[in-house]
Amino acid sequence: MVYDCIVLGLGGLGSASLCAAARQGWNTLGIEQFGVVHDRGSSHGQTRIIRTAYFEHPDYVPLAQRSWDAWTELQRESGEWLVQKTGLLQVGPPEGEVVQGVLGSARKHDLPVDVFTPEELVAKYPALQPNPDHIGVFEASAGFLRVETCVTTLLKLARLAGATIQANTEVLSFSVDRQGLISVETTRGKLQTERLMVTAGPWTQQVLADCDFHFDVIRKQQQWFQIDRVDIKYENGFPCFLFETADGCFYGFPELDRLGMKLAEHSGGQAVLDPSSLDRQVDPHDQTRCEQFLDEHFHFTKRRLVHQSACMYTMSPDGHFVIDRHPRFDNIVLAAGMSGHGFKFLPVVGQQLVRLLQGENDPSFRFLQIGDRRC
Numbered sequence: 001m002v003y004d005c006i007v008l009g010l011g012g013l014g015s016a017s018l019c020a021a022a023r024q025g026w027n028t029l030g031i032e033q034f035g036v037v038h039d040r041g042s043s044h045g046q047t048r049i050i051r052t053a054y055f056e057h058p059d060y061v062p063l064a065q066r067s068w069d070a071w072t073e074l075q076r077e078s079g080e081w082l083v084q085k086t087g088l089l090q091v092g093p094p095e096g097e098v099v100q101g102v103l104g105s106a107r108k109h110d111l112p113v114d115v116f117t118p119e120e121l122v123a124k125y126p127a128l129q130p131n132p133d134h135i136g137v138f139e140a141s142a143g144f145l146r147v148e149t150c151v152t153t154l155l156k157l158a159r160l161a162g163a164t165i166q167a168n169t170e171v172l173s174f175s176v177d178r179q180g181l182i183s184v185e186t187t188r189g190k191l192q193t194e195r196l197m198v199t200a201g202p203w204t205q206q207v208l209a210d211c212d213f214h215f216d217v218i219r220k221q222q223q224w225f226q227i228d229r230v231d232i233k234y235e236n237g238f239p240c241f242l243f244e245t246a247d248g249c250f251y252g253f254p255e256l257d258r259l260g261m262k263l264a265e266h267s268g269g270q271a272v273l274d275p276s277s278l279d280r281q282v283d284p285h286d287q288t289r290c291e292q293f294l295d296e297h298f299h300f301t302k303r304r305l306v307h308q309s310a311c312m313y314t315m316s317p318d319g320h321f322v323i324d325r326h327p328r329f330d331n332i333v334l335a336a337g338m339s340g341h342g343f344k345f346l347p348v349v350g351q352q353l354v355r356l357l358q359g360e361n362d363p364s365f366r367f368l369q370i371g372d373r374r375c
Contacts, residue, residue, distance in 0.1 A: 055101025
């Protein structure tokens with residue numbers, strides 16, 4: 001059998017791309033080296049922030065707005081709880097990258113945000129202890145995505161649209177013949193397809209070994225702390241948060257359940273040479289850094305680490321996504337280098353990969369093309 005489209009990797013990116021390809025009416029196969037909805041890559045850990053006032057680059061804003069609409073429609077269609085508005089509080093120095101970036105995106109795209117002094121922050125959220133020379137920017141329309149439920153739902157909808165999933169199958173290599181037919185060698189035999197989507201996350205550089213790409217893979221530790229504050233709970237209106245500090249950038253979520261408040265460091269991280277051999281034990285250094293952040297920026301008397309999970313960022317050289325056609329083959333597309341902030345965009349990225357395979361170009365994605373970027 002020759003498939004219309006094969007998707008390599010079924011994490012967040014792959015599940016969204018599989019769904020988009022199947023809904024296009026293509027006979028689509030998704031290949032995953034682990035089981036489905038696994039915790040071996042980058043798409044696990046209970047929650048991801050979704051926001052539109054984007055400090056990284058204002059051109060993400062239209063894509064983020066489309067993503068909000070797409071997740072809301074997927075939630076309505078599936079009946080699953082995928083996305084929830086809680087607001088997002090971003091705190092940092094007034095001249096810092098985060099505050100300046102958020103305010104710049106808000107001005108350019110006319111987004112409603114509120115600015116708070118440290119005193120106003122403490123009055124609104126007594127659990128917080130911001131630096132006296134920092135300010136807060138609050139985006140009320142932001143919130144979080146339930147990451148495992150999102151991936152599960154996308155795969156379910158892909159199957160309903162006719163997609164086939166082949167799990168526990170490792171891709172060894174692929175090749176393209178003179179007619180453009182793609183052969184994919186796997187641990188379970190050879191497959192053929194007219195189109196290929198590479199959504200391999202931390203394994204992208206291994207899959208595209210013959211291309212001049214370079215992505216750094218960074219280990220990230222997500223941690224859940226119980227602290228003795230009831231006002232940090234989701235049901236009590238506590239928002240998602242991100243702090244830019246002199247020691248690094250930290251983000252977290254309101255307490256959703258018995259695990260407590262999720263907290264992680266967005267900056268820093270250890271280089272991963274082999275994503276298949278990621279150290280998943282608690283890193284004492286990461287734990288200490290998060291505990292120090294809690295001690296300095298939250299009011300409480302007791303804290304306890306309850307749970308932790310290791311995942312990976314796949315970093316592009318400039319920190320922006322790479323979403324484009326293969327440099328040599330128009331029937332191969334890739335989405336990679338999501339650099340720790342890509343999950344919220346999954347539905348629109350999957351749709352964009354389909355458009356690229358159809359020969360279409362969406363100018364909204366131009367800044368994410370390979371072009372002259374050093375990948």
